[in-house]
Amino acid sequence: MNPLHSFPLAKRLASIVLIGGLFLQACTMEPKRQMIDPARHPDVLATFTVELSSPLIPEAGLSLEWVDPLASHNLNPIYLPMQPIDTLHYQVDAPVKKGQLLRYRYVQTGTGYDVELGINGLPIPSRFFYITEHSHIQDTILGFANIATNISRGSIEGRVILSGSNNPAAGVLITTAGISTTSTIDGKFSLQGIPVGTQNITIFSPDGSVEPLQQQAVVEADAVTPINVSLSARKSVNVTFIVSTPGDTPPLAALRLFGNLSQMGDSYAGLFGGTDLIQNRAVTLSQQGKNKYLAVLQLPVDSEIQYIYSLGDTFWNRETSAKGMFSNRVFFVPDKDTEIEDQVESWETVNYQPITFQFLPPATTSATDHIQIQFNAYGWMDPLDMWPVGDGTYEFQLFSPLNFSKSVDYRFCRSEICGTKDTETQRDQLFSFQAGASALVLPIVGGDWTGWQPSVEPTTVTTEQTEPRGEGFHTAVELSPSYRASWLRYYDAALDSAANLNANTLILPIPWTFRSYNPVWLDLDISQNPSIQDTSVMISHARNKGLKVYLMAVSQYPSSPMTFWEEFSKTESHWDSWFVSVLNFYQSTAHLATATGADGIILGDNVISSILGKTNKTAGIFDVYPENSFQRWDDIFSKVRDEYTGKVLLALNFDDLQNQNGLLSNSIDGFYILNLGMISDTPGNVAGYTESIANKLDETLAPLQSSTGKEIWLGLDFPAITSAYLGFVEISGQSMDTSILDFPAPNQPELVKSLQEQANLYNAVFPEANRRGWINGLVTRKYLVPDNNQDQSSSVRGKPAADIVWYWFSSMTGNPTQ
Template identity: 30%
Template structure:
C-alpha cells in the first residue's frame, strides 16, 4: 500500500531570500568494499510532482513526466510516467527515488506526437532538477509548448552563490528554476530572466558535485526581481576505486571506458549530435589487470549522485546492457569514506544480433599522433567513437550494440573525432548521409575498409624561399605566437595537447585564447555561457595548464558572441535606458569573470576585444536608429571597466583593434591600457599569385606608415596579428564569390568547404613571409601573432589557420630566428 507522505514545510523570506545549506559529513581513511548487491539496500523516498498548466490540454492529449538519463543520452533513454489529472490545469504523479538522488526531469505532452515543454523564452526545456533528501514534493508551472508559447507576465530571480564556510563567491555552479538555467559568474552572481509569476523550485548544483546541492522555493512576482543569497557547503572528497569484471566472452584486454554524468567521465552537459551528451574521447579508460578485471580510481565528492556505465564506446554505442537487453545505468551515492566498488558487466551484446568488426586501413600519410574515429548514422549522425589502433596503419572497432534498436545504418571514418570536417574524402561534409552502410546481422560479420585519401590533407608542395644570412634576434619580451579561434566544441579538448605540442615545436611563446559567452536573447540582453558552444572554466584552465607545461605564455581575449548574426541582433535592440543598463552590466560581468580566470591562472595578458560591439563604442550608433548611450558615458564605462579589471588582475591589459579602425573616439580609453593588438587583413596587391618580393613593399607600407602611427600616437607596444586565409585572392583583400568579396569571418571556421574559394597555400605562406621579413627589421614592433589556429587537427583547408600548412613552416623559421633555441 502506498504511503502518503506529508508535504514538507517551506519558509519564505520576501523580498530577500537567504538560503543556507550545511553538511557535516567528512571522509575517513576506511575503505569499504561494495558489490553490486549493495544497491538493494539503498534507502528510498517518494517525491510528488505537481504540475500546473498555463492552458488546458486538448482532447486526446495527456501529460507525462520524463526522468532523463544524461549518460545514455537525454533524448535516447527517458523513463516516462503519466500524470494523473486533478482538474483542467493541475496534474500530479508520485515516484520513488534513492535518497541522495539528483533527479533530472521535464514534462511532455503526448498525443499522436510528443511535445516537450518550453520555457517563457520559447526554448525547449533541457531539464528541471530535484534533489531527493527525504520524502517531499515539488510544484512546477508549465509555461507552454512549441505550438502554444507563453503569453503572460514575467519576473526574475537575481542573486549570488557563496561558500558557506567563508562567504567567498562560488563560480561555475548551475542555477535553475522553471527550466531556465545559468552558470554563476566568477563573483558568484546569476540572473534567471523571464520567469512567470509563481513559487518556483530553485536548485543550485555544481556540475561535478564539489558543493552539496541546494534547493528551495523562490517566489517570483510580476515585473519584479526576487533577490537571493545562497550559501552552499563544499563537499569533502574521498577515493572511490571501481573494479569491474567484463563478460566471459569479452575479448581479452579490449579497451573499456567509464562514462558518467560528470565531466570527468565524459559528460559535456551539452546536447550533441544524435541526442548524445557524453563524448567517448573525454572519458577515461580503465586499466586492465592480470586477473582479467579492470580498475579505475577517482576522487569524488561525498554525497555525489554518480550515474555511470562501462562501455566500449559512449553512453549509447557499445555500452553495457542487461541480459534482458536494456540499457544499464548504474547509480552510486558517494559515501563519507574511501570505498571500492566491485561491478560485473553482464553483456555487451544486443539480443538476437551478432557483432560487426570493422577493420580499417588508413593512408601512410596519416599523422602519427592522429586518432581515427568511426561515426554512425542510424537516424542522423551521432558523435564519433575512437577506434583501436593495431599498428602499421591498421585500426579496429567491434560494434556490439544497440544493434537491436536500429535498422540500416550508415558509417564513415574521420580523424581526431572531427567527422564532417576531417573525413574520408568520399564521405566529407556535415550533411553527407554516407555511402557505406550495414544492416544489423543475426550473426557476427567482418567489414574491411580502406581510406585512400583524407579530406584536407596537404598535397606535395614546393618549399617557400626564406632569407639567407644572419637575422638579428628579438628581445626576450617579443611576443611570437598564435591565437585559437573564438569557436569551441567539446570534442576539441582531448586533442589540445597535440596542438600545443605543435606550437612548442614552432617555438611559439604565446597562445591567445578567446573564450566566449553568447547573447541568447535581445530583450533582455542575456549574455551567458552556453553548453557545447562556449568553453568551460575547467577546459580553459586545462588548456592553460598544458601550455604552461610547454613554457608557452597565455593571453586571454574574452569575446562576446551572438546566437544570430550580430547586425541582426543589434537591429532588434530597443535601446531604452533600462535596456542599456542591463547590457552594460551583463558585459561587465562577462569581462570580470574572465579577468578572475586570468588572475587565478597567472595569465600574462588580458585583451579587451570589442569586435561586433560597435554600438557600445564612442562615436557609433545602433543600426535601427534606437537611442544609444552618450559618448561621455561610454568612455567612462570602458575606463571604469579597465580599472575594475586591474583590481582583480595584475597582468597587462591590452585592447584589440583592426588596422583600418578609426581610433579618434578611443584615445582616452587606449591610454588606460598597456599594449595594443592590431588585427591585420588589409589588401596588399592586385597581382595574382604574388611572391614575397612583391608583397614586402606593401607590407612595409602598412607596418611602418600606418600601424607605426598608432604606436607613436599612444606610445604603447604594438602586436601585429595576421589573419590571411589560404585562398586565392587573400593578398588582394578579396576572395571573390558571385561578383562580391566573401567576408573574412567565413574563413575562421576550420574545414568549411567554400566552393567559391580556391585553395592557395603558397599565397598564404608568401604573405606571412613578407610580413615577417618586414617585422624582422622593425625594432619597435612588440610581437606577431597568427590568428585562427585550428586546435583539434591540422587541415589543409581554405581557412585562416596556418596549422599543417606551409605558412606554419614559415612561422617556424622566423620564430626560431627571432628567439633562437639554446
C-alpha cells in the same frame, strides 16, 4: 495558488524511437540499485505540478520526461504521462529516493515529441531538483514550438561561497526553470528570463564536491531577485570498481565507466547526435587479466552515482542484460573506502551478431592522431576511438545496438576531423552497414584524409636579414575560440604544435555567449564554452610548456552576430543592460587571469570592436546608442584596470581604429590589432600586397603607437581562400567575418580554397613587420586545436603558412632556421 491534486503513479510509456528514419526498439528497464542504506536514503514521493501559459493543442498531452544521460535520453526517452487538473495545470507523482538529484523536463506528446522551450527559443536540455524529503515540485513552462509564450519574466543574481572558508565556489551549476548557468571564478552568477512567481533553485557541483542545495525564490517581473548561498564541501573516499566482462569482450578494447559526474564523462551539455557523456572523459579501466578490469576513483560521500560500463559510449556498445535490456547501476557513496564488484552480463543485441570494422588509415596519418569511427544514426554522432591492432590498422567491434530496420552510415575520423576521400576521384568515402544473424568483418582502406594532404613540395618563404627581438617581443598563437568539451584531450598536442612554431606566447580565448537578446544575457554557456575547470587545465598546460598566457575575452552568439544585432532591441534600457553585461564579462576574465596567474588579458573581439568603432552595419543599431558611450567604455576599462595589475590589451579591427581618438589609452597597455582589413580589392601577389600592408602599418598603426606610446600587437587573420585579400568573407552577397569559416564549420561551396593565397599574405606581412621595431607582437590567429586541417579557415595548423610562421618566429626569437 491551485490546490494540490494527487493521482496514482503513472506507468512509463513503452516507446518506439524514430532515429534518423531508422526504427530502433527502445530498451530501458528499472536501474539496479546497490549499496543503498534505506535509513540514509529512504523512498519518498515527488509530486510534479506544472503550469502552462496557454492550453495545449487538441489531442495533445503533457508528459514528464526523465533526462537520463546514461541512456542517451534523446534517443531513448522515458516518459511519465501527466494528468490534467484543468486546461493550464497538470500533475504526476513519482517515487524517488532522498539524496537524488533529479533531471527532467516536460514534453508535449500525443501529436509528436515536442520539448518545452527555454529563453533562447531552443529545447530545454534539463531541469534539476534535489530531493531532501517528500517534495512538491511546481514548475512553469515557457512554451512549446506551437504554443505562443506570454509570460512575464525577471532575473536572479547572486554569489556562491563555500561554508567555513567563505571562498568563492567557482564552476558550480545554478539552475531554475530549465535555465542553467555556472558561477564565475569569484562565485558570482546571473540567471535571466526567469518566469515570475515562486521558482525552484537547484545548486550543485558537476563533480559532486559540494552538498547540493535546493531552495525557492520569488521572481518579480523586470526585477532582480538576489540570492547569496553557502555550500558545504563533501569529503571524498576511494571507491574501487572491479568488473568482470563476458568472454567475447575484445582483448584490445578499452573498457570505460560512464557516470553522472563530470569526472565520469558527464558534460551537462548535449553532444552531437543525441548523447550527453563524453567518451574520452569517461574513466578507462585497467585490465587485470582476461576479462577482469579495475578502476579506483575518489568520489564524494553521499553522492548518488549512476553508472554503466561500455566498449563505446552510452549509446554504442553499452552493457546490456542477458535479455538485451539497458540498465543503469546506482549506489550512494558511503562514508568509507569501498570496493564494488560488478559483472557485465552482455554486450550483444539479441538475435544479432557483432560487426568488426577494420580500418587502415591513410599513409599521411600521424602517430599523434586519434583514429575514430563515426556513426550516423540520428545525425552524425560523436566519434568513437578505435583500437590499434599493432600492424598499422585499427579495429572497432560493434555489439549494440544493431536492430535497425535500415542500413546505418559510418565514416572514419582523425581527432574528430571526420571523413576520407577516394584517392583517385577525391569523392567523399561513405560506408554503411546492416547487421543480421551472422557476424560481419568489414575491412576498409582509407584513401586520403579530408582536409589533410601534406605537400611534398617545400614552402616558399620570403626572407631577409633579421635581428632577434628582445625579451618583450611576443611571437604568439591565438587558439580558435571554437570549443567542444571532448577537445580537452587535444590541447597538449596543440600546445606542442604552437611551441614548435617557436611561439613564446599563447592567447587563450575565454568565450562567453550572448544567450539572449531580450533580456540581454551574456554568460558562460557550458554547452558552447569551456568551463572554468577546463580553462584552468589549459592555462596550466601552457605554462608548463614555457608559454606566456594571455586570456582573451571573446563574445559568441547562439546563431550569428548578425541575427543577434538584428533582433536586439535598440532602446536605452537594452543598451544599459548590454554595457553592464560586457563589464561583468571583462571583470570576470580579469579575476580568472589573477586566479590562474596568467600574464595578461585581451579585452574585445571582432564584433565588440564594431560597436566601439561604430562600424557595425545593422540597420538602426546606433539610433539610440548612448551619447555618453565614450565615457561608458572608459569606465569599463578603468574598472578592469583598477582590479587587475597584469597587462591589458584592447582588441580592435583595423577598420575601427579611425574612430578611437585616443579612447581608453590611459586604461590599457597596448592594442591588439585583430586584422589588417582589406589588403586589396583585386587578386594580387606578394609584391602587390606588400605595398598595401606597408601603407597600413606606416599611415595608421605607426601614428597610433607614437601618439599613445602603447604596445602594438598585430594579428594575422587570413583565411585559406582565393579572396582572402578582401579581409572579409563574401557569401551570397553578404560580407561576413572570417570566423564563419572556423572549424567545425563546413567548407563554403561559394568560396575557393587556396592554401597558396594564405601563404602569399603571410609572406607579404612578415618582412614588413620585421622592419618596424615598434611592433611588439605578431600573432597567428584562430589556431585549430584538434589536429592539422587544410580547410578554408584562418588557422595555419597543417598549412604551408605554418612554415612561414615558423621561419619568422624562429628568426625573431633568435632560434636557428636551418
